[in-house]
Amino acid sequence: MAKQRQRWGSKIGIILAVAGSAVGLGNFLRFPVQAAQNGGGAFMIPYFISFLLLGIPLMWIEWTAGRFGGGFEHSTAPGIFHSMWRKNRFIKYFGVIGIFGPMIIFIYYTYIESWCLAYSVFSIIGKYKGFTTQAGMTDFLQGFQGLVQNQHFNGLGIAYLFFVITFTLNIIVVYYGIKSGIERLCKIVMPILFVFAGIIMIRVLTLGAPNISMPSWNSINGLGFLWNPDFSALKDAKVWLAAAGQMFFTLSVGIGVILTYSSYLRKADDVVLSGLSAAGTNEFVEVILGGSIIIPAAFAFFGPHGVVEVAKGGAFNLSFVTMPVILGHIPMSAVFGFLWFGMLFLAGVTSSISLAQPAVAFLEDEFNLNRKWATCIFGMITFLLCQPVIFLLGKGVVNELDFWGGTFCLVVFAAVEAIVFAWIFGIDKAWDEMHHGSAMRIPRVYKFIIKYITPLFLLLILFFWFIQDGIPVIMMRGVEDGLKPYVLGTRLGLVAIFTVLCVLVKIAWKKRKMATYH
């Protein structure tokens, strides 16, 4: 007897699930730093152009392609691409990226997510209370990560415990399925995330001038650091690339996750308004909430010179070093520390469950496993794959996984996906498919944008990104000699995982063909 396909319970459920997938640590950490580093307010010009020409079209493409593939009982990119391009025998192997990419990100993302959970607990119990300098907090973080042994931690035990809790929580949610697990969690967690972020934002913007001898060092003036435009930045191609890249990463497009989520829609369900709503929710969290917390707070405490150094230190430094120091200076620091790290944890968990779903769905659909077995198999495999991330932190493993799973695969996958959708599937058929059951009409100009502009934009990003970032990473420029064996080992591991997934696709299609024949 055929299995009954899982479905979303409500429209707001899938919107919050997709928005939850998109809203992650990057909304609060990556965006403000990118904006500050790339021209402030002027950065928002290429940012919103990318939103209109890249983000929204890719959202609609993925929602539509996913729902279309779901009609053929496929929830993952190999099957969905095959449904759209039946004459091509190889496109399904290309679709493997849509399972491989999220799985690789899941491997390191859950570990980083577990740090947020740990730090939220540390805030409440006052474990890092009293660290008033960034050097002290850096020492605390490195002890927690097991990079050094110090008076705070004498090993990886605590970090490992929080990792196991976080990992198990993720697996339990996925185990309960789309409606009872993922949708239910997102409906609870997303409003809480908004409340936490709103409270922190209000607190930051009402900080005033903490240093009474420096009245201009206040959080409202800190907004100037993020928003005052530097128009000379617009002449620089790197700034445009950074804006397009930020748009890409923030919306969770090009990973394969939205394809999988939308495959659980019915043919008559809307994708146009839902896709736009999910994108809008993500932008609200990123620009309004994310842009009003970390940079203004750092400006108020460290001043204009200090915030330059802080922003240059990168996103993790901001989150786990700078922010605890800042929050330690304000009344009720334990509560605000809990809210900050709790918010990051909630943002992380709604993303990581979405990263787990494609691989689980692949096992369910293509190997006819029931959901519980598929989740258990996924859990066991990824738990083992997480171990190098934990025990080899600082050896370049996470950077490699992030480059291949979280960057390279995204850009390549999105470019091919857009071309297959607009050119192979055909823009007229695609346009009709998008509007099937839609709650609103898409402006006609988007037919032109989806066919020409978005694929061209993606190919340009791919080209410039490959020249600027891809080649140096592939050639291991800047990697210490001692770390090269770890980097090469990680690459071999990734090739092995990708190959296994390709073999699984081949076996699944062979089985499907045999079943059809009989």
Place this chain on the structure above:
Amino acid sequence: MEKEKNGYLSLKGDVVNIGGWIFMILSWSFIIALNVFCFSRVFGSRHGKM
């Protein structure tokens, strides 16, 4: 205005200038309007339920 360059990670002054307020207000307004447009339709139509 003091301006110390670190790429484009500049000081951009000690206060929010007119350009900063304009960009912030326009960006926030666009995003809020987009969300109001979307969610008023999501909750206000029969499409609110699957």
